[in-house]
Amino acid sequence: MRRWLELAGPVVLVVLTAAIASGLGSARKSEFENALIMVGIVVALYVFVGNSGVISFGHVSFVAAGAYLAGLVTLDPDTKNFTMPDLFGPLKHAQLGLVSSLALAAAVGAVYALVVGLPLMRLSGLPAGIATFAVLGITYNVLSYWSKIGPGVQTTTGVPEATVWEILVGVLIAIVAAYAYQRSRYGRMLRATREDPAAARASGISVYRQRLLSFALSGALAGLAGGLYVHELGLLTPDLFYLDLTFVTLAMLVFGGVGSLWGAVVGALAISALNSFLGDAENTVDVGFRLTLPNGTRLVTVGAVMALVLILKPSGLTGGRELGRWRRR
Amino acid sequence: MTLLASINWGQGIADAIQLGALYGLVAVGIGLVFGVLRLVNFAYGELITCGAYVLAYTYGWPRAASIVACLASVVALALAQELVAFRPLRRSGATPATMLVATFAVSFLLQAIYLLAFGSRGRAVSTLGTLNGAFTISGVDIRWIALVTVVTGILLLLGTAALLERTSAGLHIRAAAVDFRTARILGVRGNRVILLSFVVSGLLAGAVSVLYTVSNPFVAPDMGVQITIFALVGVVVGGLDRLWSAALGGFVVGLVYGLFSDVLTSTSSSYLPSVVYGLVILVLVLRPGGLFGSWRSQQVERV
Numbered sequence: 001m002r003r004w005l006e007l008a009g010p011v012v013l014v015v016l017t018a019a020i021a022s023g024l025g026s027a028r029k030s031e032f033e034n035a036l037i038m039v040g041i042v043v044a045l046y047v048f049v050g051n052s053g054v055i056s057f058g059h060v061s062f063v064a065a066g067a068y069l070a071g072l073v074t075l076d077p078d079t080k081n082f083t084m085p086d087l088f089g090p091l092k093h094a095q096l097g098l099v100s101s102l103a104l105a106a107a108v109g110a111v112y113a114l115v116v117g118l119p120l121m122r123l124s125g126l127p128a129g130i131a132t133f134a135v136l137g138i139t140y141n142v143l144s145y146w147s148k149i150g151p152g153v154q155t156t157t158g159v160p161e162a163t164v165w166e167i168l169v170g171v172l173i174a175i176v177a178a179y180a181y182q183r184s185r186y187g188r189m190l191r192a193t194r195e196d197p198a199a200a201r202a203s204g205i206s207v208y209r210q211r212l213l214s215f216a217l218s219g220a221l222a223g224l225a226g227g228l229y230v231h232e233l234g235l236l237t238p239d240l241f242y243l244d245l246t247f248v249t250l251a252m253l254v255f256g257g258v259g260s261l262w263g264a265v266v267g268a269l270a271i272s273a274l275n276s277f278l279g280d281a282e283n284t285v286d287v288g289f290r291l292t293l294p295n296g297t298r299l300v301t302v303g304a305v306m307a308l309v310l311i312l313k314p315s316g317l318t319g320g321r322e323l324g325r326w327r328r329r
Numbered sequence: 330m331t332l333l334a335s336i337n338w339g340q341g342i343a344d345a346i347q348l349g350a351l352y353g354l355v356a357v358g359i360g361l362v363f364g365v366l367r368l369v370n371f372a373y374g375e376l377i378t379c380g381a382y383v384l385a386y387t388y389g390w391p392r393a394a395s396i397v398a399c400l401a402s403v404v405a406l407a408l409a410q411e412l413v414a415f416r417p418l419r420r421s422g423a424t425p426a427t428m429l430v431a432t433f434a435v436s437f438l439l440q441a442i443y444l445l446a447f448g449s450r451g452r453a454v455s456t457l458g459t460l461n462g463a464f465t466i467s468g469v470d471i472r473w474i475a476l477v478t479v480v481t482g483i484l485l486l487l488g489t490a491a492l493l494e495r496t497s498a499g500l501h502i503r504a505a506a507v508d509f510r511t512a513r514i515l516g517v518r519g520n521r522v523i524l525l526s527f528v529v530s531g532l533l534a535g536a537v538s539v540l541y542t543v544s545n546p547f548v549a550p551d552m553g554v555q556i557t558i559f560a561l562v563g564v565v566v567g568g569l570d571r572l573w574s575a576a577l578g579g580f581v582v583g584l585v586y587g588l589f590s591d592v593l594t595s596t597s598s599s600y601l602p603s604v605v606y607g608l609v610i611l612v613l614v615l616r617p618g619g620l621f622g623s624w625r626s627q628q629v630e631r632v
Contacts, residue, residue, distance in 0.1 A: 055426045119614045126369060129429065130565045131613045134606035137558070141606075145599040243554065247437055254430045300445055303438030307414060310431045314423035 009323035035272035040225030046264035048218035053194035058132030061139035064241035066105030066226030109223015259320025345587025350482035355560035356579025364506035374553025380538025381548035400535035407531030443550035451549035
């Protein structure tokens with residue numbers, strides 16, 4: 001029963017979110033879709049950070065890689081010819097459907113993470129944090145300037161948009177994959193290295209290999225989420241995939257509780273909800289009385305709430321436990 | 330050689346040294362708190378931003394008063410960071426990863442506050458603008474600020490070193506940096522040492538605000554982010570275990586960045602951040618303890 005809840009809880013939550021979204025007008029709907037995609041990114045982040053205990057500031061790179069590839073291969077070739085004449089041949093001429101573009105996004109995320117992880121997974125602690133950050137810096141820099149792989153600093157619009165159900169399916173795939181991984185022997189081995197690296201090594205576990213596997217899987221899921229993101233927004237620009245997204249997704253994960261899939265999903269949805277409520281309040285919202293907040297309050301409040309939750313409950317809302325495991329210590 | 334812009338070498342080198350000195354100071358500020366708390370403060374750059382805003386808003390005051398106000402408010406903000414955010418977190422037993430994300434949150438929060446209070450357009454800072462004038466040594470134009478920065482930087486580093494080596498408060502900081510728990514057992518007052526290190530690192534941040542805004546006379550809410558990132562890169566590349574290696578790392582990163590951005594033409598300098606980050610990854614993979622860190626292998630993981 002308990003084991004069943006671990007998967008059912010997150011699934012029910014995102015299905016509910018999608019169901020509510022499908023009945024809403026377009027502005028509201030995109031906020032819910034955005035929340036779903038944040039769940040996808042945070043779950044991807046959780047697969048590595050939650051299970052290994054190593055912090056990564058670089059996951060948004062894989063999100064960006066997935067988003068760029070999925071966006072570029074679905075754009076109309078004529079438009080690309082006109083707006084991005086320098087694009088690499090295959091990128092320029094391709095025009096694929098939604099599903100194959102998402103598969104490509106996941107693949108490029110996995111490959112990118114694997115290549116980056118080969119040297120970086122030997123690091124842990126602060127050097128790992130800084131090195132993954134450096135990867136993010138390089139990705140952002142290259143995406144901003146290299147016109148062969150994208151629009152550069154300009155914004156490209158016209159990426160075909162996905163429906164909320166298509167986004168839901170993508171996010172569900174990420175959740176199921178994360179669940180399957182954490183219950184597999186590889187997931188357990190990685191969690192063992194998180195709890196006690198010396199003991200795990202003594203039991204014959206290669207910390208490096210387990211981390212690399214998890215990093216690549218997490219990169220694939222991040223790429224997939226990036227693909228979904230671009231199909232939700234309909235546009236591409238490098239600023240979407242830099243410090244803000246990195247900070248927000250990490251904060252969501254910590255807010256919900258780094259140690260559990262349930263925490264990742266709850267954190268992503270809770271911060272998204274807070275964010276959109278405050279966004280409304282900046283344009284007057286009716287909460288018994290008419291509330292109007294000055295512009296910019298949203299960011300201050302989100303930052304303050306996150307700092308506050310961290311201070312009061314550093315293990316996050318869920319305490320890093322899965323649903324149905326409240327009382328087990 | 331289309332890659333190389335024709336430049337005034339003497340001035341280019343002087344500017345690069347100036348940038349190196351600035352990043353060296355920032356690296357020491359970050360390294361000092363890291364030494365005691367094992368905490369990398371991502372919100373350090375926001376201290377520098379705060380100082381720059383104070384300078385911008387006190388323009389018209391006598392210069393000395395404006396600089397004192399800048400230093401005082403930066404130190405106050407540094408203390409506030411510790412007392413309001415980091416100390417309660419330590420009390421509640423947060424893991425290092427949570428602490429790191431918390432400093433991220435503080436940085437984000439402060440930037441949002443700056444944005445709300447001062448707007449996104451930024452403000453001009455011209456407190457010490459006259460220092461941008463140049464003097465000439467054997468045909469090379471050198472701006473006064475380069476000289477002032479380097480001299481101030483050296484003096485501040487020597488001052489910090491003297492504080493750490495010559496005073497009992499410094500001895501307490503060093504003891505806490507080696508082994509915080511043992512130092513407390515032996516009678517070092519933990520919280521007082523931490524506060525002192527925040528005060529010193531705040532003073533350094535204030536000094537950086539004053540010096541930095543001379544050659545970059547413009548403050549915006551996100552001004553501190555880039556500074557923190559580059560100094561942090563320097564700290565890690567240099568090696569976090571000792572202050573002088575952190576300072577040297579910061580200096581080298583600033584120097585390299587300054588030199589490259591002078592030497593390369595604008596098209597090829599677009600990718601300069603990538604080159605610097607790439608070098609960082611290389612250093613970290615080959616020598617996780619930092620370039621100037623100790624040769625012995627990284628700490629053995631304790632059971």
